[in-house]
Amino acid sequence: MSVTIKDIAKLAGVSHTTVSRALNDSPLISMETKLRIRAIAQELNYTPNFSAKSLVLDRSYNLGLFFTTLSEGTSAGFFYEAIRGVNTVIRDRYHLIVKGIDDYRSFQAITRKSFDGIVVVSQSRDDQPFIDHAVAAQIPVAVLNREVEDKGILNIMSDEEQGAFQAATYLIDQGHRRIALIEGRKGFKSAQNRKEGFLQAMRQRGITVKNEYLMPGMYDLQSGFISMKQLLELAEPPTAVFCCNDEMALGAIKAITDKGLQVPKDLSVMGFDDTVFSAFVTPALTTVRRPIELIAREGAIRLLTNIEQKEQDHEPVYLKTELIIRDSVRKIN
DSSP states (O other): OOOOHHHHHHHHTSOHHHHHHHHTTOTTSOHHHHHHHHHHHHHTTOOOOHHHHHHHHTOOOEEEEEESOSSSSOOHHHHHHHHHHHHHHHTTSSEEEEEEGGGOSOOTTOOTTTOSEEEEEOOSGGGHHHHHHHHHTTOOEEEESSOOSOTTSEEEEEOHHHHHHHHHHHHHHTTOOSEEEEOOOTTOHHHHHHHHHHHHHHHHTTOOOOGGGEEOOOSSHHHHHHHHHHHHTSSSOOSEEEESSHHHHHHHHHHHHHTTOOTTTTOEEEOSBOOTTTTTSSSOOBEEEOOHHHHHHHHHHHHHHHHHHOOOOOOOEEEOOEEEOOSSOOOOO
């Protein structure tokens, strides 16, 4: 038979209301009492009954983590780090429901009763109708990864344009002038920001980028591989390629090695994101660290503060990118 709040209350010599408040970290209960009640709960292996709590407090204890899409353009590393960032914050306090916005034909199921709060990992303006619906339904929302105009929404992102500027500048400083770009998925704000940062650095240094050096990508291994193969067929191939994410960079490295060439001896490759595998491939990937997990964690912390303490903090938060120098870029004369 499962342990209940009343069982804990009996052993602690307090009311079941006090136990409930202590386990929910209510400021009405002293820290000494909280610690005593939590110790008893742990000793009895007590697990919260979310269904019962939902009925009593009129809350679902569901937190939504919605991506613009899960089928195209969301890399495995990006997906994993975003989930890990949110999950490290909520732990066992909420059920985490992960969905793709483009899977919904209508948003009627997205209500205040079904979600206590929603984190949107936004990659495109295509998800704005979903964000608007959630706000209209009075669901607390945090939007990550893309700047939104609504000042009433929590907004956490990184300066991707500056990160791409750093990447291109580093390649130029290493002596490269024939630098190609494998772009991100068309329509994604991150792809636009990264391309603009790259081109800005090239313009600032007076370097013209040939049209044939601007290649399409989809933020996946295959598009990086295909675009790199086409670059290698050019009469004058680039000496370096900046890929708008790490997965495309790995696809590019595969195309280079299949051609019998070596990275970075014959061609330098650079990525973006610094996903979990970037330091463990050969050669280790030079990239730009975008703190995806930190962005997701910060978004979840601020959203839960909004939900549980009713504190409204809607100042946008920008987290810095960082150039990570490893082994996939070499200096040339």
